[in-house]
Amino acid sequence: MDPRADRYPFVPGHPPLTIVGATGNYVHTDDGRRILDGAGGAIVNCIGWGRPEMAEAAAAALTGTGYALPTFATEARLSLIERLVEHWLPSGMTRCLFVGGGSESVDSAIRITRQHHVARGHLDKWKVLGRTVSYHGATLASLSVSNHDRRRAGMGPLLMDLPKIDNFDAEQAIKVIEAEDPSTVGAVIAEPVVGASGAAIVAPDDYWPTLRAYCNDHDILLIADEVMTGVGRTGRNFGVDHWNVTPDIIVGSKGLAGGYAAIGGVFATDAVVEPLVGTNVMYFTFSGNDLSCALADRTLQILEEENLVARAAEMGETLRRLLVDRLGSHPNVADIRGLGLLQGIELRDDSVESAGSFDGTLTPLVIEEALARDCWIYPAGSAGVPDGLLFGPAYTVTEAELEQLVDITAASIDAAVGRLRAPS
Ligand SMILES: Cc1ncc(COP(=O)(O)O)c(C=O)c1O
Incomplete structure (x- = not known):
């Protein structure tokens, strides 16, 4: 050793x-x-x-653009967006933002949710509710919406103090949102299959459609955390495809570049993004770096071809x-x-x-x-x-x-x- x-x-x-x-x-x-x-x-x-194809794609990316500011377009970024929108995401999800990993994608989705409601003048809508058994990441915002007690231990004062909704019973989940006052709730975030905190819990078939309908009625964004379940892991492109639900925002990471590069993604509908026209969503320095985007694009291509x-x-x-x-x-x-x-x-x-x-x-x-x-x-x-x-x-x-x-x-x-x- x-x-x-x-x-x-x-x-x-x-x-x-x-x-x-x-x-x-x-x-x-x-x-x-x-x-x-x-x-x-x-x-x-x-x-x-x-896989040698991945090494070739990495070499091409590294000898290509170098560092490009996250706000600039590159071939790798454009190709990845095109592939995701055309072949992978539920129809209606057309906007893509790339970040460095799962926690960053959840953190960004929380900020985008807030920006979306503020831009529409709904200043009271700030709460993002997670579920009783859940893990969404280790940044303070993503940990706040998670309920992984072992990973939250000792962090209490640094986290948003928000209730969690039920994992199995959509009606019970809705009761918590009602008690909280839906006009203060900006989004609900949930994993289609609860991974690290729950050892692959799957909600009953009516759960996601019921939550989707409720969120529509109350101007609450539905965020599917597909960091673990995305890009084919559950046998469908995304976990929500099992219930034919289109969330407002999907966050992804992990398998997106097959584990060959660090990348996360925030995918949204036009309706989420339109109110943000004229504003910015702040990037991280390495958001959407070309190597990661090229390897994600190649991974998805391999998944398709094979x-x-x-x-x-x-x-x-x-x-x-x-x-x-x-x-x-x-x-x-x-x-x-x-x-x-x-x-x-x-x-x-x-x-x-x-x-x-x-x-x-x-x-x-x-x-x-x-x-x-x-x-x-x-x-x-x-x-x-x-x-x-x-x-x-x-x-x-x-x-x-x-x-x-x-x-x-x-x-x-x-x-x-x-x-x-x-x-x-
Ligand atoms: C569902 C889910 N969301 C978010 C994260 C955080 O991702 P990362 O560790 O890439 O920051 C994880 C990590 O396990 C996860 O399983």
Whole structure:
């Protein structure tokens, strides 16, 4: 192991794995291990690692424009917008703003929401309501609309103090908005499949259409946080496509450039943007940098050419079947859920009557056990779902790799529960 890795963690602790390469669905470490990437890193890998086309696109971008101010157009930016609007976004979403990642996209969407209402003279509309189980990012605004208690810990005074709406029951969600007074609410933000905080929670089919109709009636913008669910992850272009809902704003990131470059996007309808004519939406210095836009454009092109969104749907069904067959009646598995290649497991403690919770202590042990077996699974969980696992391999994943992933998951859960229960 590289001894310099000791100095890598900002907060001193154990030296991390040192990654020296990646191909397909595997990452390679400096001590010669090949780790099955069952979560595509942080759910970013969608076309597989080590693609020469991506290296060629990066080289072309880097020898091309250099740094172009975010307000200037470039070929990569124009081509990406054209591809997104023509082939990917729900119809009616025509405006695109590129930023550096998921938190920046949520933060920008919150600012755009406020600018939209202010420009129309609706100064009272400032609240952005998130959901009870949710994660939208680590900037202070995106954390404010999130309800990930572990990631919010200690930050209270710095965050907007806003209520959260229900994840499953749209009528309950609407009651919270009513209590808050809809004329003060600028937007509602929600993940189509709740990832990091909820281990792939999916709302019932009437949830999004009901919320959409309510928001229309009360001049509230509906923001879909598709940072995790976008560009094919759930087996559709965007998660909201499962319910034929067009939000006012979609935010995206993670798989947008296949994990090959840092990029986030804010996508909106003309109606959101028209009131802003004559004003500015402040950019970040590296917003829409050309390398990221070129790699996002190339990623989407590969997804199209290789029909990989349909493959994500198909392999997602395979993954779900394997998980259910292997773990459906496991005593420590409370639920298996998700859409496409974003599947999750909620874990429970079966040793207490009526099945209790391990309070977040089980997940890190399962992840550790899986890594010891050369497999990466993404940890999930927050107060609403204390222990969970998230699976999100590249859409190119094979059935054999999924079998290996599920086998290792089952062994890792057993080993981790055994460790928790071992007399100390
Ligand atoms: C749904 C969702 N939104 C926003 C974010 C924040 O994205 P980033 O970590 O790129 O800032 C995440 C990150 O996990 C996420 O899952």
